[in-house]
Amino acid sequence: MTALRISRKASRLRAPSPKLVLAGCGIAALILAAAPLALDVGDLRLIIEILTVFAFAQTWNLLAGYAGLMSFGQHLFIGLGAYCLFVISNRTGANPFYLLPVAFLFSAGAAALISPMVFRLRHAYFAIGVWVLAEVARLYVSQEDWLGSTSGMALVATRDMDHTWVALANYWVAVALGVVCTAGFYLLLTSRLGLALVAVRDNESAAAASGIDVWWTRFYGFAIASGVCGLAGAAYYMSVFHLEPGAAFDANWVVVMLFIVIIGGVGTIEGPILGTAIYFLLRGWLAGTGNLYLMLLGAAAVATMLISPKGIWGAVRRRYGIEIFSARRLAD
Amino acid sequence: MAPVLLIEGLSKRYGSITVADAVGFQVARGECLGVIGPNGAGKTSVFNLIDGTVSPDGGRILLDGMDVTRRPKHLRARLGMARAYQVPQPFPDLSAFENVLVATTFGAGLSASDAKAVARETLRLTGLWDKREVMAGSLPLLDRKRLELGRALASQPKLLLLDEIAGGLTQMEVVELVALIRSIKPTVAMVWIEHVTHALSAVADRLVAMNFGRVIAEGEPQEVMNSPSVQEVYLGTVLDAPAAD
Numbered sequence: 001m002t003a004l005r006i007s008r009k010a011s012r013l014r015a016p017s018p019k020l021v022l023a024g025c026g027i028a029a030l031i032l033a034a035a036p037l038a039l040d041v042g043d044l045r046l047i048i049e050i051l052t053v054f055a056f057a058q059t060w061n062l063l064a065g066y067a068g069l070m071s072f073g074q075h076l077f078i079g080l081g082a083y084c085l086f087v088i089s090n091r092t093g094a095n096p097f098y099l100l101p102v103a104f105l106f107s108a109g110a111a112a113l114i115s116p117m118v119f120r121l122r123h124a125y126f127a128i129g130v131w132v133l134a135e136v137a138r139l140y141v142s143q144e145d146w147l148g149s150t151s152g153m154a155l156v157a158t159r160d161m162d163h164t165w166v167a168l169a170n171y172w173v174a175v176a177l178g179v180v181c182t183a184g185f186y187l188l189l190t191s192r193l194g195l196a197l198v199a200v201r202d203n204e205s206a207a208a209a210s211g212i213d214v215w216w217t218r219f220y221g222f223a224i225a226s227g228v229c230g231l232a233g234a235a236y237y238m239s240v241f242h243l244e245p246g247a248a249f250d251a252n253w254v255v256v257m258l259f260i261v262i263i264g265g266v267g268t269i270e271g272p273i274l275g276t277a278i279y280f281l282l283r284g285w286l287a288g289t290g291n292l293y294l295m296l297l298g299a300a301a302v303a304t305m306l307i308s309p310k311g312i313w314g315a316v317r318r319r320y321g322i323e324i325f326s327a328r329r330l331a332d
Numbered sequence: 333m334a335p336v337l338l339i340e341g342l343s344k345r346y347g348s349i350t351v352a353d354a355v356g357f358q359v360a361r362g363e364c365l366g367v368i369g370p371n372g373a374g375k376t377s378v379f380n381l382i383d384g385t386v387s388p389d390g391g392r393i394l395l396d397g398m399d400v401t402r403r404p405k406h407l408r409a410r411l412g413m414a415r416a417y418q419v420p421q422p423f424p425d426l427s428a429f430e431n432v433l434v435a436t437t438f439g440a441g442l443s444a445s446d447a448k449a450v451a452r453e454t455l456r457l458t459g460l461w462d463k464r465e466v467m468a469g470s471l472p473l474l475d476r477k478r479l480e481l482g483r484a485l486a487s488q489p490k491l492l493l494l495d496e497i498a499g500g501l502t503q504m505e506v507v508e509l510v511a512l513i514r515s516i517k518p519t520v521a522m523v524w525i526e527h528v529t530h531a532l533s534a535v536a537d538r539l540v541a542m543n544f545g546r547v548i549a550e551g552e553p554q555e556v557m558n559s560p561s562v563q564e565v566y567l568g569t570v571l572d573a574p575a576a577d
C-alpha cells in the first residue's frame with residue numbers, strides 16, 4: 001500500500017511510447033512545414049524566430065538540465081556559428097544552406113577546444129568563464145575589418161537567389177531545427193550517452209564509481225549542445241541576411257534561454273516548449289513597455305523558481321503524473 | 333592463486349593527520365577479508381585510496397596483477413572494482429531501476445538488453461523490485477542502502493568493497509544480508525568493513541584490524557578479535573554493538 005502511495009509521485013508516470021512520440025513529432029513537423037501554404041511572409045518570419053529561440057533554449061536546457069553544466073556564455077556559439085557561415089559563404093560564394101553543417105562543426109569544435117580550459121572551472125566559475133570568452137569573441141570580432149568590425153556584414157550569396165525560395169528554405173531549416181531540438185534531443189536522452197549524462201548530473205562521484213568517464217561525458221554534452229546552438233545561430237542570421245557582433249554575441253540571448261528554461265521547467269523536453277510559448281506571449285503583451293518588460297520577465301522567472309523549482313511543466317508533471325517526452329527507462 | 337586485490341604500503345596524509353599509514357593486504361577470488369576498527373581508524377579512507385576517489389601519497393594498488401595506482405576511478409570500475417559506500421550515493425533523480433542500470437551499462441559494460449535483464453535480476457535479489465520505479469532520492473535510508481549494494485553487485489565486479497552495509501539493519505535483515513553476501517562470495521574477492529562483527533564473522537575468512545590509519549592485527553577472525561592490541565582498542569566497548577553513526 002505504501003508502494004502505491006509513493007507511486008503517485010514517482011512511479012508510473014504516464015508516458016506515450018517512443019514510437020508514438022516520434023510519430024507525433026513527425027506530424028507536427030509536417031503541419032509546420034506545410035504552413036507556408038496558409039501564412040504570409042510576416043508570419044513565417046515570426047515562426048522562424050520562435051523556432052530559433054526555442055532551439056537556443058533547448059540547447060541550454062540540455063546543458064543545465066542534463067549535462068549539469070550551467071553556462072552564461074552560450075551566445076558565444078550563436079555568434080561563432082553565424083560568423084562561420086557568413087564568412088565562408090561571402091569569401092567562397094558557397095551556398096549558405098550547404099554550410100549549415102559546417103557551422104555546427106565549427107561551434108562544436110570551438111566548444112571542444114575550450115573544454116580543457118573551462119572544465120577546470122566549476123559551477124558559477126564555469127558559467128562566468130564561458131561568458132568571459134563570449135565577451136572576448138565579441139570584442140575581437142568588433143575590431144577585425146575582415147569580419148566587418150562593429151558594423152558587421154551582409155550575406156551576399158542569397159541576394160541573387162529567388163527570394164521566395166530563400167524565405168521558404170530558411171523557414172524549413174528552422175522547422176528542421178525545431179525537430180532536431182525535440183525528437184533529436186529525445187533520442188539522445190534515451191541513448192547510452194543520455195544515461196551517462198543524467199548519471200553525471202545527479203552524482204559525479206557515483207557516476208565515476210559506476211565506470212562512467214565524467215570528463216568525456218560532459219565534453220560530449222557540451223560539444224553537442226554548443227554545436228546545435230551555433231547551428232541555430234547560423235540559421236537564424238542567415239534568415240535575416242545581416243550579422244553584427246553586438247547582436248550575435250549578445251548576452252540577452254542567454255537571458256532569454258534562461259527565462260524560457262526556468263519558466264518552462266529545466267531537465268524536461270516539454271519545459272522549453274512551454275517556456276517558449278509563454279515567452280512569446282508575454283513579449284507580445286508587454287511590447288513597448290521598455291525596461292518594465294525586462295523587470296516583469298525577471299519577476300516571473302523568480303516567482304516560478306520560488307513556487308516550482310522545476311518550472312511549470314515540473315509542477316504539471318508532479319500534479320497529474322503525465323509526461324510526453326519520457327527518457328525514463330522502465331524496468332518492464 | 334594470484335590475489336585479485338593487492339595493496340602495499342598505501343599512505344595518505346591530510347596535513348598532520350595520517351589517515352593511512354603503510355597499509356597493506358591482499359584478497360583472492362572467493363575470499364572475504366573483513367576490516368574492523370574504531371570510528372575514524374581510516375577504514376573508509378583506505379577504500380577511497382583503493383577505488384581511486386583519493387590518490388595516495390605512497391604505495392601500490394594491484395588489481396588482478398595490474399598496477400592501477402595511477403588509473404582514474406572510472407577505469408578501475410570498468411576493470412572490475414565496485415564499492416558500496418558507507419553513506420549511500422544514489423542518482424537521486426533516477427529510478428531505482430535506472431540507478432542499477434547505470435552500473436550494468438557502464439560498470440559491467442553490458443549490451444542494452446543484457447543490462448536491463450541483469451538490472452531486473454539485481455533489484456529482485458536486493459528486495460527492491462516493488463520499488464523499481466521509485467526515484468532513488470525519495471527512498472528511505474534502508475532502501476538506499478539496499479540500492480547501494482545492488483549498484484555495486486550490478487556492475488558484476490571482480491572486487492567488491494563493502495563499507496558498513498549491515499549498520500541499522502534488524503536481526504532478520506542481517507540474516508538475509510549475510511545469506512545474500514555468502515551467495516555472491518564464491519565469484520568475487522570481497523573486502524568488507526563492518527562494525528556489526530557477528531555478521532562479519534559469519535562471512536569473513538580473515539580479518540584486518542585498523543587504528544590510527546595502521547593495520548594493527550591481521551589473521552583468522554577469532555585470533556584477531558582476541559589479540560591484545562585489538563582488545564585494547566575496544567576496551568570498554570562492546571565489540572558486537574552496531575556503530576552509532
Ligand SMILES: Nc1ncnc2c1ncn2[C@@H]1O[C@H](COP(=O)(O)OP(=O)(O)OP(=O)(O)O)[C@@H](O)[C@H]1O
Nearest residue numbers: 346349351369370371372373374375376377378577
Ligand atoms: N578529506 C579529509 N581531510 C581531512 N581529514 C580527513 C579527510 N577524510 C578523512 N579524514 C579523517 O581521517 C580519519 C579517518 O576517517 P575514515 O572515514 O577513514 O574512518 P573510518 O575508519 O571509516 O571510520 P568510521 O568507522 O566512523 O566510518 C578521520 O579522523 C577523518 O576525520
Ligand SMILES: [Mg+2]
Nearest residue numbers: 375376377418
Ligand atoms: Mg568509515
